[in-house]
Amino acid sequence: MLDRGPNPHDIHPNPELKQIRYIKNIVTNPRIIAGEYSYYDDTNGAPFEERVTHHYDFIGDRLIIGKFCAIASGVEFIMNGANHRMGSVTTYPFNIMGHGWEKATPQLSDLPYKGDTVIGNDVWIGQNVTILPGVTIGDGAIIAANATVTKDIPPYHIAGGNPARLLKQRFDDELINLLLELKWWDWSPEKISAHLDILCSSDLDKIRTLL
Known part of the structure; x- marks a missing residue:
């Protein structure tokens, strides 16, 4: 139905844009958790898991993605399995080369996490x-x-560069606080559809009416 928006359980929200895929409906790795309506763009049709590198079961870290996120092509999430020992003389991972060098396998506690x-x-x-x-x-x-994101980015900020730095706030503090209180992404599809004009506006007075 048009007043509910696209079906969040579909793979492609728009059949005419096959490169757009809802992440939640594609991933099979239980340590990748994505909210409804979050999508990624990939013209090659590669699985989303290929975007998530060095993601090993024995480490146990998770990638958690909220709702309504837009992830463009070429994005890579590097997970903790990419880390090497940093406190020893060498950072070289002898253990993964085998042939007797596996005796140098580090403890997980030796690796940055x-x-x-x-x-x-x-x-x-x-x-x-x-x-x-x-x-x-x-x-x-x-x-x-x-950008290369090496540290946390606050809500409603724009970051860019390598390493990424904060460039600006998207809105003033009052509007940011209102939006964080609003949490429109938790609304029903019907409520979102009914208020698209306000959600696509930066008019503070209009947004106040939604609280």
Whole structure:
């Protein structure tokens, strides 16, 4: 039905845009958790898991993505399995080469561990962005194309560069606080459809009417 928007359980929300896929309905790895309506763009049709590298079961870290996120082509999430020992003389991973070198296998406690990678709701991640382990990107944030995100990004901020730095707030503090209170991404499809004009506006007075 038109007043409910696209079916959140479909793979392609729009059959005419086959490169757009809802993440939640495609991933099979239980340690990748995505909210409804969050999508990624991939003209080659590659599985979303290929975007998530060094993601090993024995480490146990998770990639958590909120609702209504837009993830462009070429984005890579690097997980904790990419980390090497940093406190020893060499960072070289002898153990994965085998042939007797596996005796140098490190304990997990010897490896840097940054925890889960968490992407909030309504986050837009531009093309070819790299996100390092353990980063949290707040609700409503925008990550500019080709950025490398090495640390947390606050809600409703724009970040870019390598390493990514904060460029500006999207809105003033009052509007940001209102939006974080509003949490429109948790509304029913019917309520979202009924208020699209306000959700696509930056008019503070209109947004106040939704609270």
